[in-house]
Amino acid sequence: MPALNSTENVQLSEEEAEQLANELKHQLRHGQQLSGDEAAIEKMVAGLGDRRGLLRLTFAESLGTVGYAAVPALCRAMCEHENVTVRRAAAKTLTLISDRRALPFLLKALLNDADPVVQGSTVGAMASIGADAVEGLLNILVDPANTPMQTGLASWGLAFVGSRAPEALRKAAQSEDARIRTAAIAALGDQIQNLDDQAARQLLMDAMRDPDEEVRAEATTLMSKLNDSSWAVPLVIPNLRDQSALVRKNAALSLMKLEDPSVVEELKNCLTNENDDSVTPIFKLAISQLTRDRE
Template identity: 75%
Template sequence: MTNPPSSLTSTEPVTLSENEAKQLAEELKQQLRQGQRLDGDTQAIERMVAGLGDKRGLLRLTFAESLGAVGSAAVPALCRAMCEHENVTVRRAAAKTLTLISDRSALPFLFRALLNDPDPVVQGSAVGAMAVVGADAVEGLLEILLDPKNTPMQTGLASWGLAFVGARAPEALKQAACSPHARIRTAAIAALGDQIQNLGDQDARRLLTDALNDGDEEVRAEASTLMGKLNESHWALPLLLPKLNDESPLVRKNTALSLMKLEDPSAIQALEMQSETEPDDTVKPILRLAINQLHQHD
């Protein structure tokens, strides 16, 4: 990922009175309804961006939709507002509006917002805008996972972003699932669900199967969790049952939960046997819960 730019070209800030914002919103709304092409010159865009700070939510929505209709021409102004505006409402709205446009040129600024903005809504909206860009965002999201200076919030959002990208970047995710870094493998495995369930990707299925025996417990735990989400008991059950004896309590816990989600009563016997010998007090109630739930499907 290229380093995010340190600054954006500044322009004279535009402000709108409440009446000006209302009038402009009405004009834009009418143009949108009539399918008219919106004016995309610099002054018009700056006026719409200024409207993103309005206290009235419906007006902000109109300005966001209008900027989305303008498209890529609005990206520089939106990036500047997202990264530099003092009003958090404007920063939030700008990030959300970039999601509507899905322009890869915004990626460096979206990463900057994620890493530097103190507001969690701005961070989350920035990741949402990255995710809709697709494959071009994957490398940067993976780098965020690896940097120990990033907060749990930032790395969690990056993982969510990868999961949202899903089938839009199949090759990038499959490559990440083979990364030497366990944190990246974990995030990539979590994002393979769409490829397996909706695209029938056999390579992704194989990667998930291999991840059940990964050397890192977090990867095995994530693979166990995904197995329970795919609703393929005939395939998942033989692979999951041995994980009830995994050395990691986290893996055993996730396995029990996945077996419960699969709703296959044939797992009851193995769960009962594990419950009798389970050494970890945090896993025992999960095993009992799974057994009780599966008896309802017996």
């Protein structure tokens, strides 16, 4: 899709918006094809700014029905419209269409719009597109210039995409960039838990021994979220002796969450040899919690 050309925003009065919404509802109800010409689309986009929620919903559903033809106008509204209600609704409507051509504009809005609802809606639209959105979401996660809000949303979006784009995530988990491996590993949980993806499971096992401590730490944390203690515990225990304090902390916390009291003695042995003051409280917490569970 070419760069968007700015056009003057169409304005609708409340009466015009209500009349148009009623016409659109009638057409939708009777299965009639909606007009996809530029003027009709611009009027529907203008309706996204109406103060009445039900009318906005009608315009959004209508634009979703129009589909691909509405994408340029929706992208323009999302990125450029002065009314935040329109920007929010445009981003949400793009979720209904799931057109990969919108990805650059969704990224632009996520990175430049200060409104958190717009940001969240852009990630929702990206996630609905699937595998093609993975690269952009990963780039957001690994760029230190992005805000915690942006990276948190990207992480959510990546996890949501996971089950729909297993190959893309598996590829990312083997990236030469440790930051991308870390982000991809964090998103593998759904594939392992719900799809029983054995390739993803092997990638997680490999990540437990990754040369980068952030990757090992993320993999160790993910182990505690998979509700499979018989598989996870033997893999997590060696990381109690990892050279990285962060990995050792995450290993102790993961074992605590896996709720297997049989690891208490192992934790006590590791605590005896632990010299990092930031790690020992975590070991003690895990021992205390698991001892209560055993009793």
